[in-house]
Amino acid sequence: MILVFAEAVNGQFKKTAFEAVTYGNKTAQLLGNQCVVLTLGKVNNAGQLGEYGASKVYNVSDANLDSFDSQVYASVIAQAAEKLGAKVIVLAHTSTGKSLLGRLAARLNAGSVAGVKSLPDIAGGSFKVTKGVYSGKATAEYEISSDLKILSLSGNEIRPAKGGGEVAMEELHLTVPSPKTRVLQVKRQEGIVPLPEADVVVSAGRGMKGPEHWGIVEELAKVMGATTACSRPVADADWRPHHEHVGQTGLAIRPNLYVAIGISGAIQHLAGVNQSKVIVVINKDPEAPFFKAADYGVVGDLFEVVPKLTAAMKKFKAG
């Protein structure tokens, strides 16, 4: 049995949860097995996970599961895995999934791979998956030799695929320990797709000259339905908030489309973005290293090019 932990944020499932269930379902098909989903705490509309391939959805509800504590969550997921006889546990590679993966591996004495990019290769009875290493500069194939395997699925790697129908949710009764951490406050920006989940990212660097010019970047992002990002010096200078910083020491992202504006393309920047499917670079210097990593390039002054691109996008969206 393949057990997927589907994480909900304020009761709502997000794309990463649908991706994880889709991955779990495809893995189950490969192994001739069933994909069972576990949800924790208060969740809305868990039956919809059946559409992505869950043959069954279990929920554990307990006030101690309403905010996240890795120790409590790992204990409950591990109990469910043992009770249901899981062979593979799938998590999403989110801040929650990442905090659970290692705990589960230690608790259940199992091999784990973080940030998986491919379905398992089970040729010859082995179990191999790939993941990005060296901050996205390379890919490694990992072989897992333990009976139980625990994986966290990298975001944007597989498309959530609908096929099945709604399934019923069943309550599972397990022991829920009390948390030793207490969540005092959650500050989320509303109405913005978080960077790791964004399909389109519009990012800008020191070529912007100063924070007061970011309006043109935000406008482009708005018409493209994109999330904004920035290079490290821009975040270091407090031109932009730190959570926008992408690269080797910031976030590693893999959107479908990454638009880089006034960013030179230093190796540490590329490390965080070069797994994007398509890269567009706008830079006035034709020698900027970023062009070597780009699919489409525009050599020109960003203060002229960006508003033109925004206008062209508006025209396109208007159809």
Added chain:
Amino acid sequence: MKLLVCVSKTPDTTSKISFTPDGSKFNDVGITFIMNPYDEWYALVRALELTEKSGGTVTLVNVGGPDNDQTIRKGLAIGASDAVRIDAEPKSALFIAKQIAEHARGQYYDIIFCGKESIDFNGSEVGAMVAEFLDLPFASYASKLDVSGSTATLEREIEGGVEIVEVAGPFVVSAAKGMAEQRIPNMMGIMKAKSKPFAVVPPVAFPDYAVPVKYTLPKEKTGVKLVPADDMDELVRLLHEEAKVI
């Protein structure tokens, strides 16, 4: 306060990565190794700041061979009190975590620090594993850490925002950017490091369940397609019709 900081050795951030021709091993010819930036800049420095304020010790722990000694000495030069190297090849995260947990068990560290992730294997796994082996709470991706008495308040990075959490008693934390500012070791630190306690101990037996068996480099981009700066309609058309991303 008695603090432990887990430090690993990684290739320098500017390194051009390559592998042996059969793809089985990292090619370290011409590579400069550094201390993993999250371990050095944030975890270690914040640990030092806390002991400078309230007294205590900062111990470094590393799982690795003698090729890690230089990295560990740098940590001592930055200000750690002593170091332990567990002499084993660090092949899998669970193995590494087991070694660290066995060292920490019975030492009663108040806080065990590690980095948010290693910039080579990017697993973000070791910290959570150490926490589980020791049955301790784990606060991951902390960009702020304040301690008052036996309670710590942390700011954690979550998707699209931050979460503020409070934890009592000993715990494991993984450090993200923002927790502290990088410190450069000075001459005196480097001199003092030479006489600080540095133990090398054997590992406990533990299997490697998940190991890399083959590495590949990404396909080179076939070449950038340049679009004239005054024809953004063309760029939009290409993104829609050719790349199919909008």
